[in-house]
Amino acid sequence: MAKKTILSAENISVGFKVRSSELRAIRNVSLELKEQETLAIVGESGSGKSVLTKTFTGMLESNGAITGGTIRYQDKILSDLKKDSDWDGIRGKEIATIFQDPMTSLNPIKTIGSQISEVIIKHQKKSPKEAKQMAIDLMNRTGIPYAEKRYDDYPFQYSGGMRQRIVIAIALACRPKILICDEPTTALDVTIQAQILDLIRELQEEYKFTTIFITHDLGVVASIADRVAVMYAGQIVETGTVEDIYYNPQHPYTWSLLSSLPQLGNRGDQLYSVPGTPPSLYKDIKGDAFAPRSSYAMEIDFAEEPPMFQVSETHFAKTWLLDPRAPKSEKPEIIQNLHEKMVALLKAQAGGIEDVER
Incomplete structure (x- = not known):
């Protein structure tokens, strides 16, 4: 129900x-x-x-x-x-x-x-x-x-x-x-x-x-x-179930947030941080607010605000990358197969706890 x-x-x-x-x-x-x-x-x-x-x-x-x-x-x-x-x-x-x-x-x-x-x-x-x-x-x-x-x-x-x-x-x-x-x-x-x-x-x-x-x-x-709303510069840019956001994220800002998870970093490597700074909210924002910080931005992102596209019955994202005319973009490598990475991480943590208990 x-x-x-x-x-x-x-x-x-x-x-x-x-x-x-x-x-x-x-x-x-x-x-x-x-x-x-x-x-x-x-x-x-x-x-x-x-x-x-x-x-x-x-x-x-x-x-x-x-x-x-x-x-x-x-x-x-x-x-x-x-x-x-x-x-x-x-x-x-x-x-x-x-x-x-x-x-x-x-x-x-x-x-x-x-x-x-x-x-x-x-x-x-x-x-x-x-x-x-x-x-x-x-x-x-x-x-x-x-x-x-x-x-x-x-x-x-x-x-x-x-x-x-x-x-x-x-x-x-x-x-x-x-x-x-x-x-x-x-x-x-x-x-x-x-x-x-x-x-x-x-x-x-x-x-x-x-x-x-x-x-x-x-x-x-x-x-x-149960559900997640991702906010950026005073707007919701993506919303969905936890599974939608973690395992099928669509907005480049969500990709950046997930890439910043310290659990995904390898020992000795520099942790990822989102480049640049958020825009000033005193000024009118043209296009997609995240475009100046995104390596996935297209020309239209600097000219016109994207609508909220429906990805599934529970999942919506406000990015021109979901427009049928947009070129196909692969999300960052660090968050590809995120489900498998998180499962492996949880198993490794559980193993470490068992070792300590022994």
């Missing part, structure tokens, strides 16, 4: 007034989010990932605004909401966000437990006693040891990984339908990263929420996402 659409964005544009100029951070983006799926939004810093998802919770900075398009959440038009008070029934309660740095989300002079309880009292209308018990339960579920004793601790008494678990607990205290995870593991070491990703997956299965996962790390995407 096909999953229902819970949120959709149609031709969304976002601009920021900076002095006498306008920065066009999002340029005509369309996106659909299905119930209980995990959608990963990937791309370099500055590609518009966080700005796009801030429009879903009305959290754009004061100099930013939606300048075009429509955002629908269930039966509500979110793009029509203007005041903070209009968002009271949506932000946190229906759509919650976990940010990259937990210390920006936690009040340093309030105890951990009181911060979770406050949210439960506000959004679930529970008594202080009920809220405290529910908060302790959430702390247990998110892996906080001795939760009852640590309820009265302050944020500085928790490690980075534990603070991130508390931020997840606070987000879940609202019982949201959609959870936005904005690079929630970037500041953590690899072991803690894996624990947090596992925790989000387990909680999603238990609470049946939908997840938007923002990241620049394609390695993370493979382990957590």
Whole structure:
């Protein structure tokens, strides 16, 4: 049975007034989010990932605004909401966000437990006693040891990984339908990263929420996402299932991101990095925004913006290389047969772990 659409964005544009100029951070983006799926939004810093998802919770900075398009959440038009008070029934309660740095989300002079309880009292209308018990339960579920004793601790008494678990607990205290995870593991070491990703997956299965996962790390995407949207210069340039993006990528920018995976590098070789820099979003962009950085660019890429071509029922890419008139182009050698390479890599890693355990 096909999953229902819970949120959709149609031709969304976002601009920021900076002095006498306008920065066009999002340029005509369309996106659909299905119930209980995990959608990963990937791309370099500055590609518009966080700005796009801030429009879903009305959290754009004061100099930013939606300048075009429509955002629908269930039966509500979110793009029509203007005041903070209009968002009271949506932000946190229906759509919650976990940010990259937990210390920006936690009040340093309030105890951990009181911060979770406050949210439960506000959004679930529970008594202080009920809220405290529910908060302790959430702390247990998110892996906080001795939760009852640590309820009265302050944020500085928790490690980075534990603070991130508390931020997840606070987000879940609202019982949201959609959870936005904005690079929630970037500041953590690899072991803690894996624990947090596992925790989000387990909680999603238990609470049946939908997840938007923002990241620049394609390695993370493979382990957590159902579908992927690749963003560049304020646009979605490719979207598909994880299998579509990893094993049949079509846009040269996606090729570059995959080529940058450190797991594909050989010992002693220089790791691949995407050449050049992203374009200025203060200026009008002509053609394909990635063309100046791409060795696959054709004349038309510098003159006319490509449409979104359909590759399959689940897979779309915004590149002139998919036009029937375009010459055939082979993707970079490093990502050819990527499926086999990744399988071999996982086997080698598993073998290494076994050797250590022996």
